[in-house]
Amino acid sequence: MEIEHIKADVLCVGGGIGGLMAAIRASELGAKAVVAEKGNALHSGKGGGGCDHYLSYIPEIHGPDMDAFIEEMLQTQQRHNFEGLGMNRIRVHIAKTFDIVKMWESWGIPMKYRGEYHYAGHAFPGGFRCLMKYEGRNQKPILTKKALEKGVEIVNRVMVFDLVSDGNKVYGAIGLNTRDEKIVVFEAKSVILGTGGISRLYPSPTPGWFNNIATRLSLTGDGRAMAYRAGAELQNMEMRIQHAGPKYYARFGQATWIGVFRDPQDRPIGPFVTKPERLYGDITPEVNKNIFLEYAQAGKGPVYMDGRGMSQEDLDYMMYWLPHEGNTPLIEHMKADGIDYLKHPVEFMTYDQGSGGRIVTNEEGETSINGLYAVGDELANGVSNASVFGWISGENATLYAKGANIPDGKEIQDLIDEKKGLLEKIRGQKNGPDWKEVNVALQQIMSDYSGALRTEALLDTGLFHLKRLKQKALESIIAGNQHELGRSIEVLNMIDIGELVFICSKERKETRGLHIRRDYPLTNPRLNNKVHIIKEVDHRPVTEWRPTQK
Amino acid sequence: MPPIIDEDKCTLCGNCVDICTEDVFFGSKKKQLPRVTYPHECVYCNACVEECPAEGAVRLRLPLPMMLMYKPAPTA
Numbered sequence: 098m099e100i101e102h103i104k105a106d107v108l109c110v111g112g113g114i115g116g117l118m119a120a121i122r123a124s125e126l127g128a129k130a131v132v133a134e135k136g137n138a139l140h141s142g143k144g145g146g147g148c149d150h151y152l153s154y155i156p157e158i159h160g161p162d163m164d165a166f167i168e169e170m171l172q173t174q175q176r177h178n179f180e181g182l183g184m185n186r187i188r189v190h191i192a193k194t195f196d197i198v199k200m201w202e203s204w205g206i207p208m209k210y211r212g213e214y215h216y217a218g219h220a221f222p223g224g225f226r227c228l229m230k231y232e233g234r235n236q237k238p239i240l241t242k243k244a245l246e247k248g249v250e251i252v253n254r255v256m257v258f259d260l261v262s263d264g265n266k267v268y269g270a271i272g273l274n275t276r277d278e279k280i281v282v283f284e285a286k287s288v289i290l291g292t293g294g295i296s297r298l299y300p301s302p303t304p305g306w307f308n309n310i311a312t313r314l315s316l317t318g319d320g321r322a323m324a325y326r327a328g329a330e331l332q333n334m335e336m337r338i339q340h341a342g343p344k345y346y347a348r349f350g351q352a353t354w355i356g357v358f359r360d361p362q363d364r365p366i367g368p369f370v371t372k373p374e375r376l377y378g379d380i381t382p383e384v385n386k387n388i389f390l391e392y393a394q395a396g397k398g399p400v401y402m403d404g405r406g407m408s409q410e411d412l413d414y415m416m417y418w419l420p421h422e423g424n425t426p427l428i429e430h431m432k433a434d435g436i437d438y439l440k441h442p443v444e445f446m447t448y449d450q451g452s453g454g455r456i457v458t459n460e461e462g463e464t465s466i467n468g469l470y471a472v473g474d475e476l477a478n479g480v481s482n483a484s485v486f487g488w489i490s491g492e493n494a495t496l497y498a499k500g501a502n503i504p505d506g507k508e509i510q511d512l513i514d515e516k517k518g519l520l521e522k523i524r525g526q527k528n529g530p531d532w533k534e535v536n537v538a539l540q541q542i543m544s545d546y547s548g549a550l551r552t553e554a555l556l557d558t559g560l561f562h563l564k565r566l567k568q569k570a571l572e573s574i575i576a577g578n579q580h581e582l583g584r585s586i587e588v589l590n591m592i593d594i595g596e597l598v599f600i601c602s603k604e605r606k607e608t609r610g611l612h613i614r615r616d617y618p619l620t621n622p623r624l625n626n627k628v629h630i631i632k633e634v635d636h637r638p639v640t641e642w643r644p645t646q647k
Numbered sequence: 648m649p650p651i652i653d654e655d656k657c658t659l660c661g662n663c664v665d666i667c668t669e670d671v672f673f674g675s676k677k678k679q680l681p682r683v684t685y686p687h688e689c690v691y692c693n694a695c696v697e698e699c700p701a702e703g704a705v706r707l708r709l710p711l712p713m714m715l716m717y718k719p720a721p722t723a
Contacts, residue, residue: 136668
């Protein structure tokens with residue numbers, strides 16, 4: 098495989114919202130900013146299909162007390178999102194949101210509805226509404242265009258999969274071209290990871306299918322896996338995430354639907370609304386994402402999102418926002434099948450999105466490795482978080498890069514040789530399993546041994562099986578072309594993440610949220626304000642408990 | 648939900664091949680009809696439909712396991 102070299106002051110790995118915002122800011126400040134994107138930045142990442150709500154605080158709308166806004170926000174599903182990040186970080190984020198709103202508006206992303214800032218959805222009746230409705234359908238093409246205008250170099254179809262680092266400092270990264278037989282070596286003074294979450298470590302609603310997911314098939318935790326291998330700290334890798342949406346049709350947009358969640362006898366399942374309310378939606382599943390599953394298991398389901406009784410005007414409003422939230426194909430399907438939402442309630446379900454966890458960073462976006470930053474879903478979910486910390490990290494990575502240099506080391510060449518060897522080995526293997534087969538095996542081990550129920554015996558056994566799977570995969574996985582090679586590396590990255598999930602699950606000897614230890618049913622209050630750290634020391638995982646940042 | 652290309656309407660511009668995040672059209676040749684090489688990697692994001700300059704040249708087919716489960720209206 099041919100090797101191509103690209104130099105950068107700031108390398109952004111992943112061209113999602115976080116990566117593009119970081120690159121735009123870095124370029125504006127005079128850095129040579131490069132974005133490496135394994136798909137095409139125009140529509141890649143979790144924000145690639147659009148979004149219709151932006152977490153933001155405007156003093157003129159919400160009042161001068163930002164902490165009151167934060168307190169309200171943390172009663173919604175945002176509490177899972179910000180768990181373990183510390184109040185300082187949350188304040189830095191929220192205080193910056195209105196600046197980004199105004200900036201995006203000036204770049205052509207419509208942030209107003211009928212001429213005004215408008216907040217709706219994900220809200221308790223009578224409380225603050227924290228999510229601004231905005232027309233995010235074209236946010237990625239607009240941000241991509243802005244990045245190019247600012248002089249950012251966007252390298253599409255290159256999947257970065259390892260960092261060049263001496264364990265204390267990062268000075269580049271290595272990627273593979275997913276179309277042409279090439280390896281790309283980035284010599285970079287700083288690196289910003291923004292590769293998104295992990296979409297297929299756990300099964301989708303449709304058995305054996307990978308693409309029935311609300312995010313993207315290509316979001317496979319590459320950033321977390323490579324950060325860990327480079328020696329960076331990760332946190333709370335054992336925690337799990339669930340999402341709710343239309344049954345069997347994994348999509349975002351639960352709060353874009355207007356209606357009341359009702360049981361088969363038309364009784365509301367939650368206490369918040371009794372008729373469709375366009376400004377609030379029905380926030381019941383944000384209090385308990387598992388509620389649809391609990392109803393099903395108790396024989397009380399199915400649960401429907403019920404829009405009956407809403408006005409045509411409210412329906413038009415909902416249908417106006419659904420495409421911005423990436424749901425155009427859903428609307429087409431409803432039209433084609435004659436599903437009239439004014440008459441037909443739609444069944445909802447709980448999806449297992451799998452692994453949470455994040456790369457440890459501070460308020461500056463810095464990880465525990467010098468020159469390495471992390472943004473977007475590497476920290477917390479949401480467009481607002483990705484845009485704010487993209488901006489902040491782009492700024493700080495640029496400052497760092499000014500005083501950094503790239504050593505002419507043997508280490509880089511050794512790493513290139515090692516990784517080239519791995520890629521060529523996979524391309525040369527015959528008659529083994531393809532990435533899909535490995536991925537199915539991975540999902541069933543994760544689901545059955547480190548899924549909804551965990552015990553020490555299950556975790557020990559599952560980790561043993563996972564290590565066997567890893568060995569077999571490394572020795573035999575096949576890839577007929579560069580695309581399949583990329584998919585193979587993705588699944589190997591997810592196996593690495595899976596191992597960390599097992600190790601951290603075993604160490605968390607308590608039940609907390611969706612981490613349910615049948616052998617440790619208590620929630621240990623001594624761990625309330627602690628984060629669970631894991632990092633690699635001398636090629637071995639080491640865990641520790643650390644107080645949450647202030 | 649693999650994309651379906653209408654041969655009569657496609658202008659062979661290659662936009663869908665360029666922009667697909669999952670590279671469902673991997674291996675397609677320039678100025679030729681896009682080939683849906685990896686239909687099961689399509690995440691139905693609709694980008695190929697939205698970026699297509701020829702209306703109706705690309706459409707998405709909803710797979711049967713993903714059809715919406717709705718409550719029928721009571722019959723009169």
